[in-house]
Amino acid sequence: MKEHEVISSGLLESYVLGTTTVEENELVRDLCIKHPSLTDEIELIEEALINYSAQTITPLNKELKNKISDKLFSNTNTETEIIPITKTDKTIRLYKLGIAASIVFFITSIAYIFYLQDNLHISEVNSIEIINAKISAEEKVYEQQQSLNALESKLQILSDPKIKTVGLKGMNSLASNSALIHWNTESDAVYFNASKLPATAAGKQYQLWAIVDGKPIDIGVIDLVNDTTFQKMKSVKGAQSFAVTIEKAGGAIAPTMDTMCLLGNV
Amino acid sequence: MTKKITYNQDELINLIRQRNQKAFTFLYDNYSKALFGVINSIVSSQEEAEDVLQNTFVKIWNNFESYEESKGRLYTWMLNIARNLAIDSTRSKHEKIKSKIQSTTDTVYQKNNLYVDDTAHESIGIRAILGTLKEEHKIIIDLAYFEGYTQEEISKKLNLPLGTVKTKVRQAILTLRDLTKKEFLQ
Numbered sequence: 001m002k003e004h005e006v007i008s009s010g011l012l013e014s015y016v017l018g019t020t021t022v023e024e025n026e027l028v029r030d031l032c033i034k035h036p037s038l039t040d041e042i043e044l045i046e047e048a049l050i051n052y053s054a055q056t057i058t059p060l061n062k063e064l065k066n067k068i069s070d071k072l073f074s075n076t077n078t079e080t081e082i083i084p085i086t087k088t089d090k091t092i093r094l095y096k097l098g099i100a101a102s103i104v105f106f107i108t109s110i111a112y113i114f115y116l117q118d119n120l121h122i123s124e125v126n127s128i129e130i131i132n133a134k135i136s137a138e139e140k141v142y143e144q145q146q147s148l149n150a151l152e153s154k155l156q157i158l159s160d161p162k163i164k165t166v167g168l169k170g171m172n173s174l175a176s177n178s179a180l181i182h183w184n185t186e187s188d189a190v191y192f193n194a195s196k197l198p199a200t201a202a203g204k205q206y207q208l209w210a211i212v213d214g215k216p217i218d219i220g221v222i223d224l225v226n227d228t229t230f231q232k233m234k235s236v237k238g239a240q241s242f243a244v245t246i247e248k249a250g251g252a253i254a255p256t257m258d259t260m261c262l263l264g265n266v
Numbered sequence: 267m268t269k270k271i272t273y274n275q276d277e278l279i280n281l282i283r284q285r286n287q288k289a290f291t292f293l294y295d296n297y298s299k300a301l302f303g304v305i306n307s308i309v310s311s312q313e314e315a316e317d318v319l320q321n322t323f324v325k326i327w328n329n330f331e332s333y334e335e336s337k338g339r340l341y342t343w344m345l346n347i348a349r350n351l352a353i354d355s356t357r358s359k360h361e362k363i364k365s366k367i368q369s370t371t372d373t374v375y376q377k378n379n380l381y382v383d384d385t386a387h388e389s390i391g392i393r394a395i396l397g398t399l400k401e402e403h404k405i406i407i408d409l410a411y412f413e414g415y416t417q418e419e420i421s422k423k424l425n426l427p428l429g430t431v432k433t434k435v436r437q438a439i440l441t442l443r444d445l446t447k448k449e450f451l452q
Contacts, residue, residue, distance in 0.1 A: 008436070009432070010417065010432035010433070010435055010436045013410075013435050013436055013439050014410075014416070014417060014435070015338065015339070015342070016339060016341070016342055017342070017345075017410045017411055017414075017435075018338065018342040018343075018345055018346050018349075018414060019410060019414060019415065019416040019417065020338075022337070025336075025337050025338055026336075029336055042339065044443055044446075045439055045443070046339060046341050046342075047443075047446055048439055048442035048443040048445070048446050049300070049341075049411055049439065049442065050296075050297065050300040050341065051300075051442065051445070051446045052300075052303075052407070052411070052442050052445075053299075053300045053301075053302075053303030053304050053307075053411065053412070054299035054300040054302075054303055055303065058302075058306055058312050058315070060298060060299055060302050060316075060319075061316055064298075064316055064319065064320065065294050065298070067320065068290075068294070068319075068320050068323045068324070069287070069290060069291075069294075071320070071324060072290060072323070072324065072327050073287055073290075
């Protein structure tokens with residue numbers, strides 16, 4: 001299509017008036033690329049139409065420009081700003097909700113931290129208690145093991161047919177007490193067996209004597225550990241009696257007859 | 267009255283894409299009256315026309331991404347927005363303004379052979395620059411420009427051959443171009 005044909009066809013007028021089809025718009029665009037002077041023609045048509053409709057009998061409100069400008073470039077205007085404001089309100093509400101949620105979360109967290117610390121403290125205490133309990137349990141087991149061992153050895157000792165048991169009767173301070181001596185007549189081993197002997201005064205100790213041919217022989221001091229004392233003493237031969245006196249700690253060379261508290265004959 | 271375009275279309279489009287306030291000022295200074303004239307010919311009151319013009323600029327500004335240079339002139343795009351918003355406005359008010367205008371133009375056209383009815387032009391809202399623009403041209407231009415009638419629709423409506431409509435549209439616009447030139451010279 002030649003330039004003047006395009007111009008006289010009325011296509012450009014329709015193009016500016018906005019009544020052309022999509023295909024016609026594409027045609028005009030292509031023609032303008034081929035013939036740049038067509039763009040000048042289009043601009044003249046546009047200008048004529050603009051000038052025509054601009055000649056309105058009703059003057060345009062001079063405030064309208066500022067009103068529209070405010071609407072486009074500031075967010076402080078009213079009326080149709082209702083929608084953005086509502087949006088803002090929603091946003092603020094969301095923020096408020098968020099903040100409230102955060103505060104609740106924060107407080108809950110703090111409370112939980114305290115709760116955990118408390119628990120931690122409790123569990124610390126618990127752990128100590130558990131450890132202590134474990135220790136004491138272990139101690140108990142050990143003690144029981146020990147006492148079992150002691151019992152076993154006692155049993156072993158006592159079940160030996162060569163053992164001779166001598167009962168010692170209490171006198172003076174130990175009038176209500178008694179004790180046993182287990183004496184192996186073959187190996188000469190002597191065991192002191194007593195229960196609930198009262199503790200001696202400070203610096204004092206019970207001492208066991210064997211009477212051989214009328215003479216007292218020191219066969220060791222007694223260590224009071226538990227309620228029940230089962231202690232291996234020094235070995236002795238040919239004893240006729242056994243006696244316990246209270247002597248200075250560590251024992252004496254000769255017995256103090258006044259402090260004799262247990263005595264028994266073989 | 268005449269606004270000499272100081273930005274070319276490409277520069278202006280770039281400024282609008284940047285949402286530059288200068289672009290708005292330029293658009294308003296150069297196109298508001300023309301768009302208002304179109305809107306005012308469709309809606310029934312000045313107040314409504316101003317509302318529609320305001321909405322037109324807001325829509326131009328906020329929906330500018332939908333404008334494609336390859337599909338037409340910037341002014342044509344703005345013109346379509348203004349026309350559509352004006353028609354929507356009259357519809358929303360349950361005013362059958364379009365048919366009202368149509369009946370008016372029908373009347374005018376029928377009267378045209380007898381005499382020029384000046385009050386009819388005023389009802390459309392355009393100052394008479396007549397004397398130079400023939401009434402038959404004015405009616406065709408108003409249908410095509412203000413109401414968006416295609417040339418085929420005008421042909422049917424006015425019962426004129428399509429070729430005649432094309433010629434008359436072109437003649438009418440050429441007359442307007444002459445008027446524009448004269449105004450420059452003044």
